[in-house]
Amino acid sequence: MKISCMSKRATRPTVAALMILCLGAAAFAQEQPPEGDGTLPIESEWDGSPTELYGKGDQTFVIALGTVFPLFFARASGDSIENNVKIGGAGSLNYNYYLNSRFALGGEFGGMFAGTLGENMLFVMPFGLKATWHFIASPFEFPVSLMVGAASQLHLENSYFGLIVKPKASAYWRYNPDWSFGLDAAWWWLPEWTDDPDTTVYGNFLELTLAARYHF
């Protein structure tokens, strides 16, 4: 939702919010002490109501690019094993639709690549649904999200398709009504379950990205 004049793209919640603001201002103006008899005092019903930055129907589109750090590989037993993955690159696109002022649902598609000790390459391409909760301290926003989906993983001629769980915490600065910019930190949890428990491995990565978020 935009907090300036919205022109043609103004949505219903936006207009409602503007009306709230206008009514609030009018109420404030009319709550001055009456200057004479015959003037009826009006008690505002909106007094004290916060101005919400987001409303139902607001949407954001985010593009993020950055780095992925290998954390550790763990066996099903909990034992850590050599992960042999080097620092790589990562990026993602995600879309969010606000159901209320704090909560949004959306989808995400991304990818990462990283070299390995044996001078080979690991590619992971996750996609999934995500839920986001917003903490706001204007002009800063702190979305916290959880993506659950699937990831295609490629290494040499081998491939694996499986679950990914990706919790993420972000910090954004609202540059203007259209754009905000910030930093994302996401944990990638990639379990590779196999028929042989001895080859089951839980992959863990940390993704740090710079993100640009468009609001519409």
Added chain:
Amino acid sequence: MSHTDSILKTAGRILRAGLAAAALLAVSCDQSPIFDSISKETEPKDPKVQGSPGKIVEFGSNAYVANGSIFRYPIAGSGSWEKAGNPDSGVFVLDLASTGTEILYALTAEGTSSTTTKIWKSTDASAWTDITATLTAALAGYSNFDSIYVANEILFIGAHKSTTEYAILAYDGSTATVVLSGLAAGGHLVGAVRDGTDYYAATSTLGVFSGATTASFGADAVLDTTGHIFTGLIVVGSEVVAVGDEILLRGISGTVSAVDYSDEDYFFTGAAYVYDSGGTNEDILLLGLGKTSDSFGYLEAVLVTDALPASISLKSPGSGSPTSTVDGDQYESSLGLVPVTSFWRDGAGILFVSTSGEGLWSYRDEEWNAEE
């Protein structure tokens, strides 16, 4: 349409394309344990013998290999590859061949960009004698030497005088003999062996020729090779095994038959070696892979009582038993990515391989890596 709307539509298309690609990959994935495989990777070493070494041959108490320069290594093991002297200053050693104890042969070029080739012999791997004149005197005009192999202490030399005129010569240590001449394009010599009674010489596309002596080779190939390429020969038990593209062929009691591998897409480099796995009757034929649809490295065929079984199945190193490699994942992420062109094993059981472009490798401490 506003600029912003255009950006959003483009972004939406990218997102949808990405999801479609991911879904496609999901369908095609084979569920290999990738992280487990990565955890077994090893850091590549710098090979001491770099580039594309030729055949690894035994001569006296040492093994020799050449990548332009000649290197030697004690057959007994417990040593390292050290440079040995080249036959002459300024020559680039292309390949070696050995009778085992009597003579070491070297094929050289005059510098790396010259087409002038020579063949040398040595009885001590130190003092070298140029035998080029003897060879060219036996067959005038065929002065470009392509390849050398030893079978039963006879040196077989592939030579050509033009791209459509090939010949095979033989040299017994003092005298040169013309085995075949006037071979058409495809007559490039790729291997020579003796099975106890006959000599066999394989050419690139003209087939495998045979004769009881080097002077009695038939003009017709003993194997129809129409449409196929040969890359090497080896004797396994009493059989001559020829390897090439897509097929593995073998001769039994003087006849030659094809082993059908029509379901596969193999291309063998010509490297072949009988590997003793240590068990009783558990030898393995190792075959170097130049390229297949999904890997390089080499494949294994388990022998039965030192011979190829009636039905041959090829498998990757590290799979099944017996095998030459303990850890198949470590192999797949290292040597499995490199074409293998020659095998040799020292007295301590260390397996060495020449590779195409990645130098000399070895299998030490259950790990494939370049030999430092």
